[in-house]
Amino acid sequence: MTLLEIRDLNVNYGHIEAIRGISFSVEEGTITTLIGANGAGKTTTLKTISGLRKVHSGSVFFDGKDITNAKPYERVKMGLTQSPEGRRCFPGMTVMENLEMGALLRKDRRSAAYREDLERVFGLFPRLQERVKQAAGTMSGGEQQMLAMGRALMARPRLVLLDEPSMGLAPKLIRQIFSIVDEIKAQGTTVLLVEQNANQALKRSDVAHVLETGKIVRSGPGEKLAADPAVKAAYLGGDV
Amino acid sequence: MRAIKASQLLVVGVASALVLSACAAPADTTEGGSGSTESFSIAYQGPLTGADAKYGEYAKAGIEIALADYAAAYPDGPTVTAIYSDSQGDPAQAPALAADLINNADVLGVVGPAFSGETEATEPAYSEAGLVTVSPSATRVSLSEQGWSTFFRVVANDGAQAPAAAKLLTDVVGAKTVFVIDDASAYGVGLGDGIKDALGDKVIGSDSVEKGSTTDFSATVTKVTASGAEAVYYAGYATDAGLIQKQLTAAGFEGTYASGDGSLESTFIETAGEASEGAYLTAAAGAAGDDFVAKWDALTVSDKGSIGVYSTEAYDAAWVILSGIGEGNTTREDVLAWVAGYDAEGITKHIKFADNGEIDGAGGVYYYLVKDGDFEAPVAID
Amino acid sequence: MEFLIGNFAELTITGLVLGSVYALVALGYTLVYGVLQLINFAHSEVFMWGTYAVVWVLTLLGASGTSSLAGAAGYLAIALVAAVLMSGGVALIVERFAYRRLVRQNAPKYIILISAIGASFVLSEIMGLRDKIAGFLGLQGVLGDYVNNPRNTSTLPVEIKPEPVLQIGNYMVRDTELLIIISALIMMFVLDQFIRRTSFGRQIRAVAQDPEAASLMGANSTNVVRLTFLIGGVMAGVAATLYMIKVGATGFNVGFVLGVKAFTAAVLGGIGNLRGALLGGLILGIAENYASGILGSEWRDVTAFVLLVLVLLVRPSGLLGESLGRARA
Numbered sequence: 001m002t003l004l005e006i007r008d009l010n011v012n013y014g015h016i017e018a019i020r021g022i023s024f025s026v027e028e029g030t031i032t033t034l035i036g037a038n039g040a041g042k043t044t045t046l047k048t049i050s051g052l053r054k055v056h057s058g059s060v061f062f063d064g065k066d067i068t069n070a071k072p073y074e075r076v077k078m079g080l081t082q083s084p085e086g087r088r089c090f091p092g093m094t095v096m097e098n099l100e101m102g103a104l105l106r107k108d109r110r111s112a113a114y115r116e117d118l119e120r121v122f123g124l125f126p127r128l129q130e131r132v133k134q135a136a137g138t139m140s141g142g143e144q145q146m147l148a149m150g151r152a153l154m155a156r157p158r159l160v161l162l163d164e165p166s167m168g169l170a171p172k173l174i175r176q177i178f179s180i181v182d183e184i185k186a187q188g189t190t191v192l193l194v195e196q197n198a199n200q201a202l203k204r205s206d207v208a209h210v211l212e213t214g215k216i217v218r219s220g221p222g223e224k225l226a227a228d229p230a231v232k233a234a235y236l237g238g239d240v
Numbered sequence: 241m242r243a244i245k246a247s248q249l250l251v252v253g254v255a256s257a258l259v260l261s262a263c264a265a266p267a268d269t270t271e272g273g274s275g276s277t278e279s280f281s282i283a284y285q286g287p288l289t290g291a292d293a294k295y296g297e298y299a300k301a302g303i304e305i306a307l308a309d310y311a312a313a314y315p316d317g318p319t320v321t322a323i324y325s326d327s328q329g330d331p332a333q334a335p336a337l338a339a340d341l342i343n344n345a346d347v348l349g350v351v352g353p354a355f356s357g358e359t360e361a362t363e364p365a366y367s368e369a370g371l372v373t374v375s376p377s378a379t380r381v382s383l384s385e386q387g388w389s390t391f392f393r394v395v396a397n398d399g400a401q402a403p404a405a406a407k408l409l410t411d412v413v414g415a416k417t418v419f420v421i422d423d424a425s426a427y428g429v430g431l432g433d434g435i436k437d438a439l440g441d442k443v444i445g446s447d448s449v450e451k452g453s454t455t456d457f458s459a460t461v462t463k464v465t466a467s468g469a470e471a472v473y474y475a476g477y478a479t480d481a482g483l484i485q486k487q488l489t490a491a492g493f494e495g496t497y498a499s500g501d502g503s504l505e506s507t508f509i510e511t512a513g514e515a516s517e518g519a520y521l522t523a524a525a526g527a528a529g530d531d532f533v534a535k536w537d538a539l540t541v542s543d544k545g546s547i548g549v550y551s552t553e554a555y556d557a558a559w560v561i562l563s564g565i566g567e568g569n570t571t572r573e574d575v576l577a578w579v580a581g582y583d584a585e586g587i588t589k590h591i592k593f594a595d596n597g598e599i600d601g602a603g604g605v606y607y608y609l610v611k612d613g614d615f616e617a618p619v620a621i622d
Numbered sequence: 623m624e625f626l627i628g629n630f631a632e633l634t635i636t637g638l639v640l641g642s643v644y645a646l647v648a649l650g651y652t653l654v655y656g657v658l659q660l661i662n663f664a665h666s667e668v669f670m671w672g673t674y675a676v677v678w679v680l681t682l683l684g685a686s687g688t689s690s691l692a693g694a695a696g697y698l699a700i701a702l703v704a705a706v707l708m709s710g711g712v713a714l715i716v717e718r719f720a721y722r723r724l725v726r727q728n729a730p731k732y733i734i735l736i737s738a739i740g741a742s743f744v745l746s747e748i749m750g751l752r753d754k755i756a757g758f759l760g761l762q763g764v765l766g767d768y769v770n771n772p773r774n775t776s777t778l779p780v781e782i783k784p785e786p787v788l789q790i791g792n793y794m795v796r797d798t799e800l801l802i803i804i805s806a807l808i809m810m811f812v813l814d815q816f817i818r819r820t821s822f823g824r825q826i827r828a829v830a831q832d833p834e835a836a837s838l839m840g841a842n843s844t845n846v847v848r849l850t851f852l853i854g855g856v857m858a859g860v861a862a863t864l865y866m867i868k869v870g871a872t873g874f875n876v877g878f879v880l881g882v883k884a885f886t887a888a889v890l891g892g893i894g895n896l897r898g899a900l901l902g903g904l905i906l907g908i909a910e911n912y913a914s915g916i917l918g919s920e921w922r923d924v925t926a927f928v929l930l931v932l933v934l935l936v937r938p939s940g941l942l943g944e945s946l947g948r949a950r951a
Contacts, residue, residue: 050838076840088835090828101828104821105840155840289750289773291873424920448920453879455869458636459914459922462629479775479871486870490784490796507774511871513781514688 002064003028003159003190004049004080009058011041011048018044020214021058026159027206031181031191033222035198035235036211042194043085045211046161049192050082051075063158077105079158083165085194087148091137095128098136098147102154113156120187121150124180142173149180159190166197174200198235202226210235279319280570281346282561284554285337285362285373286354287329291452291479294505295354299376300324300545302554303351305535306562314566322558323347329354331361331426338362342369348575349374349561351554356380357426363388372576374560376553379501379524380430384596391597392579394556394586396524396605398427401500402434404605404621405473405522409435410442412607412621413496413520415471417444419464421484423451423476431500432475444469449484451476457484461491471496478503482511489515498607501525504549509613519610526588526606527618528552556586626915631791633911639799639868641907642806646861647884648891648899649813650713650854656830656894657850660731663738664716666881667745668709668855672862673872674749675708676701677776678768685780691797691867694782698867705866706859713855716741717848725847742877750874778870802864809860810900813853817896826850830894886930892940901941905929 004026011019019041026032034042047053049060051072059068062080070078081102089098099121100109108114122129125146131139136147145165152160162181166174178200185191185204195201202208205222210231218225225231284303288296303322310320325341327334334353341347342365350366350373353359359378366373367388375383375393379401383391409415420443422432428451436443445467447460461484464472472488472495474481481503488497489512497516499508501523509516528547532555536547545551564578583592592600606618626633647669654662685697720741724734748755749772756762756769786794817823828836829846837843865880866872887906891898906926913925937943 052834052837071842072837073840073842076838082838084835084838088832088838090831090835092827092831093824097824100821101824101836101839101841104825151839290875291775293771293773447914448918450920450923453923455871455876455880456636456640457919458640459633459911460919462632462636462911462915463625466625466629479873482775483869483871490798492786492794510777511775513777513870 001028002026003062004192005061006045006049007059007061009045009048009060010056011044011053012056013044017056018214019048022209022211022214022216023058024207024209024216024219026190026192028158028190029185029188030206031185031193031204031222033193033195033201033205033208034211035195035201035208035231037235038196039213040211041214042211043163044214046082046084046163046192046194049075049161050080073105076155076157079156080161081152081155081157081159082161083145083148083152083163085163085167087141087144089136089139089144089147089151091135093136094133095136095139095147096132098151099128099154102151104155106155117154117156121153124153124183125150142169142177145169145173145177146180149177149184153184153189157189159192160184161192161194163194164196165193166195166200178204198231199226202231202236278570279321279346280348280565281321281323281344282558282565283323283325283341283344283347283350283352284354285325285327285334285341285350285352285358286377288324288326290328290330291507292329292355292477294478294507294548295329295377295550296324296326297545298505298548298551299351299354299554300543301536301547302376302545302551302556303558304539304541304544305532306555306558308535308539309559310562310566313563317566317568318570320562320565327353327355327358329358331355331357334358334362335365338365342366342371347371348565348570348572349579351376351557351561353378355425355427356383356430359383359391360426363391366390370572370576372561372572372579374557374579376557377501377525377550378427380426381434382430384598388597390576392557392560392593393597394560394588394591394599395550395553396599398431398434398500401522401524401605402431403438404524405431405498405500406435406438408520408522408607408621409439409471409473409496409498413471413498415469415496416442417467417469417471418442419444419467419469419472420446421460421464421472421474421476422446422448423474423480424448425451425476427502428475428477430475431502432473435473435475449476449480451480455483457487458491460484461487461493464488465491465493469495471498474499474503476500476502478505478508479511482508482513482516485512485519486515496520498522501549504608504615506548509610509615516610517612521608521610521615522605522621523549523608523618524605525549525553525618526604526620529587532587552588556588556591559586560591623916626912629793629915632793633915634908635790635793635795635799635803637908637911638904639802639907640910641887641904642803643861643865643868643880643903644884644887644906645900645903646806646809646857646864647880648888648903649810649857649896651885651888652891652893652896652899653826653850653854655888657826657847658721658725658734660721660734661738661885662716662721662851662854663735663881664720664741664745665713665854665858666877666884667742667749668713668716668877669858669862669865669880669884670749670872670874670877671712671745672705672709672859673866673876674776675704675859676863676866677778677872679704680779681767688781688783690785691782691801694780697780698863701866702860702863705862706856709859709862710852710855712745713851713858714848716745717851721847721851722844726844742881746874746877773874775871775873777872778866781870782867798867802868805860805864806900809857810896813857814896816853822849883926886926889940890930890933892937892943895940895942898940898942905941 202222208222210218325337381399422428481499498520504521608615650665752769752772784796784798788795887902891902910922
């Protein structure tokens with residue numbers, strides 16, 4: 001079943017065309033990845049899906065509904081959350097408060113389901129449980145990345161957008177983060193991943209798209225793209 | 241000179257036109273001949289809005305009565321209207337307004353400026369333009385020492401008020417120690433310093449508060465109560481005077497509170513509330529007579545102000561100018577000469593000016609006691 | 623100096639009283655700054671409208687004469703509700719008409735600043751011209767007592783007589799002074815807990831720290847901004863009631879000076895920081911009193927701003943200077 005569908009999307013920054021007519025869809029229960037160089041339009045695509053950027057033309061469908069002009073909070077309510085580029089944890093809040101922010105729109109914060117989700121996040125990221133009372137701003141980059149992902153999961157989303165989760169992390173941590181991405185999928189949450197670390201990302205993607213200057217230039221199953229010589233030459237140079 | 245003659249001719253011409261039209265169409269007489277330039281203005285410069293707006297309201301009553309008297313006394317004279325220029329009593333706002341009045345060729349004289357500070361700010365320009373000003377209420381002593389040819393006032397200056405106020409405190413109140421507060425305005429400092437000079441070593445403390453910059457006077461109140469003074473004199477304006485007295489009373493001060501003409505309006509009593517009972521206010525202004533009140537009652541203009549301190553002085557100031565116009569002085573130069581040479585009985589006192597613009601032979605200074613929420617009739621201090 | 627030492631307790635207490643009012647008004651500046659990084663210049667008028675609500679509601683209730691603080695407690699409770707509703711309402715109006723569209727369109731900050739200054743003039747002049755406005759609406763006859771002489775001082779119809787209740791040093795503290803200081807501290811405490819512990823408070827902090835991330839969590843930033851203005855308005859309403867208990871008189875132009883002082887207090891404590899607003903307000907109130915005592919009352923404003931400059935030279939972000947979100951213990 002198609003959970004997210006992008007149709008002929010165009011997004012401008014002032015007079016600059018950041019996204020130029022891209023279309024793709026994300027099937028429920030999969031990991032879909034967008035790879036591409038800096039400035040190719042990956043982050044803009046995610047921001048547009050979350051409602052932070054205005055669409056110039058084209059449309060976005062989530063779970064069969066047109067959400068092109070929906071407000072960000074309406075999208076969160078429908079089950080679409082994001083762990084943004086650069087983590088963007090609330091630095092003055094504790095880990096627990098950050099996680100509670102993730103569950104902002106949930107009305108069941110006293111329920112067993114909520115406790116269960118919290119346990120699930122702590123299960124994925126045991127470090128967070130150790131640090132529930134620590135201010136997010138005082139944690140390491142890796143810990144903040146875990147917090148940002150955990151926070152996005154606290155809304156119990158159907159689709160989570162992960163923007164560059166491995167950026168700036170040590171190789172060991174990167175492997176850990178990616179295995180958690182696998183686990184998120186295994187637990188039934190659909191993932192749309194944006195990565196520069198193409199090798200790790202492609203390996204586990206059901207579908208992947210290559211973005212170049214705001215256009216999708218190649219699409220296919222992750223493994224197949226990883227084997228594509230052109231993709232290899234352009235994006236898989238620095239393997240980990 | 242030629243221009244003056246031309247205008248004088250015009251006067252004759254229009255006057256005859258008036259007579260003619262009066263014969264032809266009696267209903268039109270009050271309007272004068274259409275197309276006539278025989279219409280002039282006197283202006284008032286003072287506060288019509290802001291914390292001191294009451295002074296403008298009081299002056300307006302006097303000016304409107306004077307205009308009515310003028311129309312009755314000089315039925316064939318030029319039409320005169322009043323322009324009310326709202327300076328808010330603020331020296332910073334007044335110069336631009338004064339410039340407007342100076343540039344308005346119809347304006348032959350100014351009743352005002354109302355306050356000392358705005359007088360300092362605008363009189364040089366009036367003097368240069370030769371536009372006569374007659375103030376009903378600007379009392380700072382130094383105003384008459386600047387050599388301004390156009391400055392006149394129909395009120396005794398603080399040089400008269402200060403010694404009288406000092407006398408009130410020592411002789412009537414019987415205070416042996418006095419605390420003097422001024423509001424750092426041109427008026428407040430002048431009056432306050434005058435009182436300090438007159439009281440000498442009976443002054444056991446003083447403070448200066450910034451007019452309009454606060455409504456909390458706790459530091460000043462502490463100074464007064466710590467000094468143990470038997471009486472306080474506040475040289476400043478009504479709202480602050482009321483707030484200070486209220487806060488003094490709340491802090492347990494039981495001595496006598498006095499203030500000057502700047503506070504002599506109902507705002508003082510409203511602001512101080514019950515604390516104002518027994519307060520003394522000094523002013524070089526007496527009460528309005530029954531005649532004056534009756535005339536005010538009879539006024540038909542929609543906005544006729546209200547009677548209060550300096551209403552009668554405003555009448556006298558306006559009358560000095562209006563009678564000049566009525567007697568055929570229709571240039572600024574002639575009106576100025578008329579005022580300088582004026583010598584007649586006014587309703588507050590005999591009006592004749594010394595060369596420096598001061599009233600010749602100072603009028604009396606009075607005190608007003610607050611009782612039952614109102615000012616009692618003034619009593620002369622002598 | 624001798625005077626300061628001899629009257630230390632009195633100058634300190636009365637300084638704290640005024641400082642409490644500064645602090646409550648400063649909260650409005652600091653909250654809006656924390657969330658929008660904008661100075662809400664119209665906040666001074668939000669306070670001013672609150673003082674009028676106190677006068678009007680007591681006039682409406684027919685209060686008169688003089689009363690002890692305890693005797694007027696019923697009136698004052700109603701006045702407090704009226705002032706909070708009025709100031710809260712005016713704050714929401716400011717947000718709606720002077721801010722919302724411009725913020726949503728990402729207008730440059732200086733444009734929003736000008737809009738706020740404009741709103742401040744409009745609010746002040748509406749109060750100062752209310753007789754004419756009532757006249758246009760044909761309501762002058764009905765509203766008479768409430769709109770006449772709009773540019774004169776309006777006084778509280780019931781006069782509250784302070785009673786000495788507590789000896790501190792050589793000063794007998796008045797009941798009104800005690801009430802003002804304690805009320806301000808309680809309001810500060812309640813607000814602090816609200817911001818730290820509730821979901822609404824957490825949203826305000828989240829938007830203050832990272833508006834974009836907050837909206838990814840589902841925070842509705844329009845609602846958060848509105849809530850922030852409302853809280854600032856409520857605090858200004860409390861401040862207005864306390865102010866009227868102390869001063870007993872207001873005018874259409876009382877907002878300006880008090881607003882400048884409260885804004886100074888907010889900057890002094892660290893703008894964006896709630897506890898900084900409290901600290902800044904209290905310090906400013908006391909410092910003004912000490913300086914008036916030592917140098918003369920005409921020096922109080924000079925002192926306030928010299929103090930501000932000195933503090934900012936040493937600590938450019940103010941005494942506690944951190945942002946709203948970071949300002950947790």
